[in-house]
Amino acid sequence: MAPIQSLLWRRLRIHQIYGANTDVGKTIFSTFLCNAASNHRGGADRVAYLKPVSTGPGDEADSNHIKRFAPSTSTEVLYQYDIPCSPHTAAIASGRPIPSDHALLRKIQEAAAREAGLGPGWLFLETAGGVHSPGPSGTSQAELYAPLRSPVLLVGDSRLGGISQTISSYESLKIRGYDVASVLLFENDQYNNDGYLEEYFDNQGKIPVTTIPEPPTKHSNQDEDVAALAAYYSHTVSSSKIGKVVEVLDKRAEDRISQLESMSERAFKTIWYPFTQQKLLSPSSISTIDSAHGDHFQIYKSQGAAKSSDKPLIQPAFDGSASWWTQGLGHASSQLTLAAAYAAGRYGHVMFAEAVHEPAITLAENLLRGMQNPRLTRAFYTDNGSTGCEVAIKMALRASRDRYGWDVKDKIEILGLKGSYHGDTIGAMDASEPCTFNEKVDWYQGKGYWFDYPTVNCTNGKWVVHVPEALREHLGGGEEFEALSHVFDVSSRSESAVLDRYETYVQLVLEQLGKQGRKFGGLMMEPVILGAGGMIFVDPLFQRALVNAVRKSAHLIGNAHVQPTGENDWSGLPVIHDEVFTGLYRLGRFTPSSFLGVHPDITVHAKLLTGGLLPLCLTLASDSIFKTFESDDKSDALLHGHSYTAHAIGCNVAVETLNELQTMDSRGDWNWARNSNWKEDPVPDSSQVNAALPEAWSVWSRDFVTEVSKRTEKVSGVWALGSVLAITMCDADGGGYKSRAATDFQAALKQGEAWSVHSRVLGNVFYIMASQKTSQETVEEMERKLLYCLEKI
Structure with missing residues (x-):
């Protein structure tokens, strides 16, 4: 299913005409605009009028009005329904198949492309009814047409109550990312709406408001009515005013294109990019993103010297990194935008020390409940995953130092995994082994021991647990499985000798480290997948064994006589799970810790937490960790915080995000992938509870993964x-x-x-991810493109 492209061509001026209400004069203004555009630049431009959805008798259609009073304009109606009512009601009553939103947008896109191919010109798209009148599918027009990203001409309401209607319509469009280029409305001396709205929209960014006289009262005699309207349209003052509107629109379009053309060069001279060797960068390699919607960016596509080209200036690009792993509910989600706007309007930002607001407490409670981890009872707010990991380290180290009675001057380290990476702040960096990210950071001092481990990949159709050569003496030669779910069957695998070998090896290493006099304050790891380290798939049984061994090894770590106070108290060392990348359904589950069958003592959550809209992080901790910091001395408190700690906007967006993700899960929105792709015997009824579905699954199909794994001349391994x-x-x-x-x-x-x-790539690892809203059709289209490009290189 090809993505929708925003509508922008160099020689075609496209505008959407929205009304603040029904019967406010959209078609009257469309007629004036078509005529004014026909006269612009000496009549050299083509003018077209497109009505995507029209309701009412065909002979009374708005397009016929345009044909009569703007005769040089070409007109087109995509869907005509005879009943004069809401488009979705008329579509249902018609008995015809109801077009999907995607199908309707594709037809608009195709119509615009045809016009662009005919030469310089204008295209006016007139919507139906008001801003939120539904389209044929029932989707609000404000939602439906948002991907087109065409500038809007808002026809205001000059009647009683029209000020409120007009401003409300503007705000509905603005909050969804529309650019309102101009407001048009009829003069009405009785209510003087135009005077108020002119001042209001001047304060909203100098949006011009243009008024013209009201049309004549409709005559009962059709000939007289036509004559009166013809005289009205020839009115010099009105035509002149609308002509000036067209001039402004033309200039705005030129400015928009100039802005897009210059942005990469300006960015090259001004921006210091993250994770980028700028000496290897050029303006042409910088993507200029005009907008984003759903799974796709809309990227400016330079045409070089071809200024007269009829090619589109905007091209959709699938957001393959989910915007650095944050995007979950699609770009420009109005659900999240409204949640942000609500909190911004209610709170703005309020400081959080010894205070609380509803979004913060609701989010903390919901996240703790969703984890289903009896150890976790407390939530600490920070602003991103790296600082959340720093807080987790502070918690763990203090708890271990306190329990084992170590001196404050003792060097306390972290146990972790090779290739792990927990963020770019100095403390989080120190919890990772030396690597490209930190080897040239002056303050970096790696403070830990990082275990090597078995990894998992699909190779030549088999799921292989590969054991590094150096560990085979202790861990054996690895395993091979027919299905991904078998890799994650840690309960059955725990009954084999493999788990014992893993645990014995970990305890041997801990014993050796203890003999060296080294002290460790926590076990920190990313469950299942190490993200920034190279998308490394760690054998989940090894991670389970690592936790088990550490928790049984207080005698090797600190003091064997100090015992946990209860079953939910930490033992050995506090176990930290960095779920910043892997959590909240990124790997198909609310928490990836559940894959391991263990309950960590501390967890860190960010990225998908706010669906890609705002930075926010929560570090969850057990009661025993929390109580370590209780004291009559304030200096014993966890003295960590940020000015924007628990900012209400981020919290409210996160509440909405978690609720939507959990609703999607319970509703079975991903059962198409669970059943069709990864279950040996598909569940016949997709409404069955999730317990009947496979342990491990992916939106990327099993057949596709198998096919890629067999390209062994180019691919050494693949996982999904x-x-x-x-x-x-x-x-x-x-x-x-x-x-x-x-x-x-x-x-x-x-x-x-x-x-x-x-x-994005991580060295020789190419990764790509869908959002949690990506459709099956989009994934299948992506799979075809990936296989094609893999064959091509």
């Missing part, structure tokens, strides 16, 4: 879980973050006439 797909490209030099083995694949996906893929 939840919304994430990772392909490790063959690299004779061994791979790693500095490898460029995946860049050819990335470059191939960036090309495309109709649409492309905007992606």
Whole structure:
């Protein structure tokens, strides 16, 4: 299913005409605009009028009015329904198949492309009824047409109550990312709405308000009515005013294109980009994003010197990194935008020390409840995953130091996994082994021991647990499985000798570290998938064994005589799970910790938490960790915070996000992937409870993953879980973050006439992820493109 493209061509001026209400004169103004555009630039431009959905008798259609009074205008109606009522009601009553939103938008896109191919001109798209009148599917027009991103001409309401209607309509459009270019309305001396609205919209960014006299009262005699309207349209003052509107619109369109053309060059000279070697950067490699909607960016596509080209200036690009792993409910989600606006309007930002507001307490309670972890009782707010991890480290280290009686001057370290990475702040960096991210950071001092481990990949159709050569003496030669779900069957696998080998190895390492006099304050790891380290899939049984061994090894870590006070108290070391990347359904479950069958003592949550709209993080902790900081001395408190701690806007968006994700899960929105793709025997009734569904699944199909895994001349391994797909490209030099083995694949996906893929790579690992809203059709289209580009490179 090809994505929807925003409507922007160099030589075609496209505008949407919305009304603050029904019967406010949209078609009257459309007629004036069509005539004015026909006279613009000496009559050299073509003018077209498009009514996507029209209701009422065909002979009374708005397009017929345009034909009569703007005869040089070409007109088109996409869907005509005879009953004069709301489009969705008329569509149902027609008995004809109801077009999907995507189908309707595609037809608009195709009509615009045809007009663009005919030469310089104008296209006016007139909506039906008011801003929130529904389209044929029932979707509000404000939602339906948002992906088109065409500037809006808002026809205001000059009648009693029209000020409120007009401003409300404007706000509905504004909050959904529309650019309102001008407000048009009839003069009405009785209510003087125009005077108030002129001042209001001047304060809203100098939006011009243009008024013209009301049309004549409708005559009972059709000939007289036509003559009166013809005289009305020839009125010099009105035509002159609308002519000036057209001039302003033309200038705005030129300015918009100039802005898009210059942005990458300006950014190249001004912006210091993250995770980018800027010496290798050029303006042409910077993507200028005009807007985003659903799964796609809308990216400006330079045409170089071809100023007369009829090619579109905007191209959709699938957001393959889910906007650095934050995007879950689609770009420009009005559900989240409204949640943000509500909290902004109610609170703005309020300080959080010794205070509380409803979004903060609701979010904390909902997240704790969703984790279903009896150990977790407290929520600490920070502003991003890295600082949330720093807080987790502070919690764990203090708890261990306090329990084992270590001196404040003792060096306390962290246990973790090779390749793990917990963020770019100094404390979080110190919890990761030396790597590309920190090797040239002056203050970096790696403070920990990082275990090597078995990894999982699908290779040549089999799911293989690969054990590094150096560990085979202790861990054996690895395993091979027919299905992904078998890898995650940690309960059955725990009954084998493999778990014992894993635990014995961990305890051996802990014993050796203890003999070296090293002290550790916590076990910190990303459950299942190590993200920034290279999308590494760790054998979940090894992570389970690591937790088990650490919790049984107080005698090797600190003081064997100090015992936990209850079953939910930490033992050995506090276990921290960094779920910033992997949590909240990214891997198909609310918490990836459940894959391991263990309950951590501290967890960190960000990224998907707010659906990609705002930065926010929560660190959850057990009661025993919390009580470590209780004291009569304030300096014993957890002295960590941010000016925007628990900002109400972020909290309210996160409440909405969690609720939507959990609703989608309970409703079975992903059962198409669980059943069709990954279950050996598909569940016949998709409404069955999730307990009947497979333990591990992905939106990326099993057949697709198997097919990619067999391209062994280019691919050394592949895995898919939840919304994430990772392909490790063959690299004779061994791979790693500095490898460029995946860049050819990335470059191939960036090309495309109709649409492309905007992606990131981690060395020789190419990864791509869907949002939690991505449709089956979109995923299947992506799979075809990935296979095509893999064959092409």
